[in-house]
Amino acid sequence: MGGERTAVLGVGQTRYSSNRGDVSIAGLVREAAYRALEDARLGWAEIDAVVIGKAPDFFEGVVMPELYLADALGCVGKPMLRVHTAGSVGGSTALVAASLVQSRVHRRVLTLGFEKQSESNATWALSLPQPFSVSINAGAGGYFSPIIRQYMARSGAPDLIGCMVAFKDRRHALANPFAHLHQADLTFEAVVESPMLWDPIRYSETCPSSDGACAMVLGDEAAGDASDSPVAWVHGTAMRSEANNFPGRDEVNPLASRECAADVFGQAGIVDPRAEIDVVEMYVPFSWYEPMWLESLGFAEVDHGWRMVEDGSTDIEGGDLPVNCSGGVLSSNPIGASGMIRFAEAALQVRGMAGDHQVDGVRRAFGHAYGGGAQYFAMWVVGDQKP
């Protein structure tokens, strides 16, 4: 990774919930942006540019809503970019913002991802009638279920690994006041007994649909040095995409995922991710993706990722590689922000500012997002020391 050293100076999140009817879209993004600025101890005037990301415009029914949000985000007279790369968008948005600093084009950049799904009808947005093809897949679960089935067959994982991931992430969320789902009374049995939606995916193994926004302020080396509070230094950034359907494609462990991980860890000088990364915020919208990505990213050997779930390695209580201490996408899913939340939570962990879900002594953390048919990837490694 060349260019200017880049630091996360501030993080701001809104509370995630199924309907933030108390605020407009502008009010929602301002809440996250102000918190990020307060955390970074900066004002609007010190921000050079804004990079905003969200999933399809159909979710709010507003075409390029960043235009309308320019005033709310203090962007008048500044450069503004809008990123859209499917589910990975929150991560990609942070990476585009980082590239503005790495390239020395700007010194301090505000980046923000949001979704306000309650403003429109998400089912409508994702099921617009398309001629020329037969509509038989109900939602993303219908797409990912066969891939999970293939992983189960390939790895020999026990049937309830997915339920264990879901139960763990929902417990983790109890320590995160911003999380959408706070299911204090949830039991493992209740997860197992929840309705089967897309066999083998149960209701409790899927992510909710949330309103919310997440923002970060990124700065150059001088800005990082000048910060009074701890900053997170960016050690590696990578994006990869691959085609959706082609002969021989490994949908369970896509090459784009493996190459993206190799790139980002290579930049960070990491040889053994399991030993050298202290905490992971991973994009897991369906529970089974935790063991699948653990393998793809090199935290576990192929076909063995599920063992890390089974033996509690990824649990914040006693695990050596806690995954999704925030509760993850399974507990909060404002789609356009979901990837950025992963990146921001990784930054909070290395800054020691993750509150009740802080892991002790985190030196390097990994943020991850994916999208499309598991074909778009965005990743970063952040650390408490300069790279």
Add this chain to the structure above:
Amino acid sequence: MTDPDIPPRALAEAVVTPEALAGLEPVRSVRTPIRLVYDFVPSAAAQAYLRAYAEKRILGHRSPVDGAVFVPPRGVDPRHGTAIDETVDLADTGHVGNFCVTHLPIPGRDDLEVPYVSAWIHLDGADIGFLGLVAGCATEEVRIGMRVRAVWKPDEQLGPTAENVLYWEPSGEPDVPVGRAGNRAWRGRTDG
């Protein structure tokens, strides 16, 4: 970590409403119905594909790069960005590369009884799968590698649409081994 119940300082001050508006019921939401009409244009490849369906034929596209056959034809090899114009006829038999048992209704498909099985059907002669319904057997019997054949609409109901195939049913032939089913079949072919 900040407290979500404490608003950012800049947003903490209450909005002052003019006297004249005091006592009015606040507006909680605004409904703006959106209606947009689109005319989609099928590509030449899609037109040929849909027309062939009316004759109970399924067309694929063969890549000029390495002969890989794609279905439905989209005029491009997505690995290389290479245009494809060689059309091939495919059998209406194949195997289940992978599948999903769905317990949720689909918007706009009230005709489907849940649970139903959607599957990646790998046609004989094609190198990728395409989506289809599997029926004609118990849900629990569907498996990766199961051989299937098309069940077509009656001839008098055929039109230029992929919906001419009502569903795919088990053909009773021996299964394709799991290790060579679906996308894994391609490796078998390219490794010789």
Add this chain to the structure above:
Amino acid sequence: MAEGAGQRDVAVVSVAVRQEEALTDENEVQLLVDLVNRARNAVGLSQAEIGFTCSGSSDFLAGQAFSFVQTLDAVGAFPPISESHVEMDGAFALYEAWVKLQIGDVDTALVYGYGKPSAGSVRDVLALQLDPYYLAPLWPDAHALAALQARLLLDSGTVTPEALAEVAVRSLHNAVGNPNAVRASAEATPEELLAAEPVADPLRASDLAQVADGGCAVVLAAGERARALCERPAWIRGIDHRIDGHALGTRDLTRAPSAAMAAQEVGASSDRLDIAEIHGPTTSQEWILQRELGIAGGTDVNPSGGALAADTLMASGLIRIAEAAARVGAGTADRALAHATSGPCLQQNLVCVLEGD
């Protein structure tokens, strides 16, 4: 641009453009397979030799969520590629790629933008670009808003109807030599255009951009790589973009301060400009932009005919850059300005200055 930023030399080394009134037999993938391959082949690069790929398009325009996922097939994304997408005109995708090249890890980039407005109603899609609480529920379409802007210009005496007609005539004349122009005429006169009835008073059909389907692909390369790939690279001497406020009531609609700021940032007026490719979706907007960008008398404005001759939402800005770069590459211009706009009444503007060696 930050003070003292040390720029890496980056150039446009290859362009491919196509615009038609309506693509009736092709979808976006077919359109782009041709454009992307033309742009890559012109400099002999395969996708594996491209360091970064970035595109711009709109889901609402395409009528489908995640529409850009399908068009990735036209690029060829296996082995996997380093790639990103903006829900903006392709000119902003070019900006993102330029930023990536500034970091120095990669030397080449592929950029594309595309739109197929013939599938729906671009005027109505653009109405949904407005503040969803105060403006969009009123459904003012893009022509009506541009007419408000033009009315302010005319009634303040800033510009005359004849001056706007001359903008349209220049576009029609220049478009004659452009194979991608949908609207062109060697004989058009201001008198003839002014005789027509307005369609969004005071704007006549000739004042409004000719909507077209199409797209554009561009290859960028840095430093020596650019020189090795083509005879005469079109060097990006400066590129910047700015946004104005959104609420129409807070803006002086006869001005576009963000366009002036971006032009200032890239030093557009520091030397003579041979040509300027301006993205003005109406004659009145083109007129405002000429003023804000500081285009002087000796500059040939929109030699391609500009957006008035063929306007493809999500690609028109990138096409302006491609048209300017092609002329620099061919040696018919030494210094060129290219401009892209987005948002209601010229809210967001990008300016790029290109030079030959």
